[in-house]
Amino acid sequence: MAAVDLATHPGHLARRLQQAHYLLWNTMVSEEITSPQFAVLNTLVAEPGLDQRTVGERVGLDRSTIAEVISRLGRRGLLDKVRDPQDGRRFLLRLTDEGLRTHKKLTVRTARMNQVFLAPLSAEEQNLFFDLIRRVADAAEGLRNPAEPLVAQP
Amino acid sequence: MAAVDLATHPGHLARRLQQAHYLLWNTMVSEEITSPQFAVLNTLVAEPGLDQRTVGERVGLDRSTIAEVISRLGRRGLLDKVRDPQDGRRFLLRLTDEGLRTHKKLTVRTARMNQVFLAPLSAEEQNLFFDLIRRVADAAEGLRNPAEPLVAQP
């Protein structure tokens, strides 16, 4: 008698959207490499030699998750981990040739998949879609990591 | 040199959106009951006595996942599983009093959380947000389960 309509719950919609994407990714892009794995490869193409924590920050993965993702990519020979000689706490990450080739191949397929995924929306709507989602996600992240106050707090 | 901008990838945005929601849910709604668990409770408030597979269909969870979610809710005493006397394959699900109380409490908190989550958007934008996401998710699901053809195929 007091049930709610889940279609008006952003969290439920977000989950469904991600599931839909997962499905399409699996059929149109790759069954081996997942979307978060591709995000890591992409980050290391842009900035080779990053350390693990920073990569996690770039793609939005927590320290434990990024460690697992990187370990999988390492096992598949797509990247190398080397201790930073300057700072023995971190590992520096770099794609192998195989990793570069994989990234290139998947970039093409991902572009095709994005077209199919967004096909129900007009070009304007697609921009709106990006904008609205980004604003909501950014704001919620902001609640987590409050911006630096202008004056330091004691 | 060939890196892509992930901010224009709907899959990446979908993941970030869900993470942001997860965070807010944990702080504003519950650390015990997750959003998918609430969706199951909500479905059983609306339609008591559903079987497990149908609940999964309503909330968008596959057979394995729904089994785990339901087993957790059962362990916490929020619902009961009974063999259907009419069809020995299925279990009929029904909330306990504790389950009903939990649903009621979380409904209030969830409404508050949704307001905070969507606060960056105007009322019109919120409707657009729902509409755009729903259209994309529905279309992708449609690719998976092609609609019944008007004439049966041999």
Added chain:
DNA sequence: AGGTATTGTTCAGTGCACCGATGAATTCGA
């Protein structure tokens, strides 16, 4: 009625995602 197909559930395996605690290396401060 008896064999085949379908359906509901479970199980094993893989991967993402979070937190708290731990340990090692570095940095900061008195």
Added chain:
DNA sequence: TCGAATTCATCGGTGCACTGAACAATACCT
């Protein structure tokens, strides 16, 4: 310079999410 705080990575635990395979109960069909 030496002890305390910070930072990077790992480990253990929980939960979501999917697939393919197995199993039992039911339904269908001749």
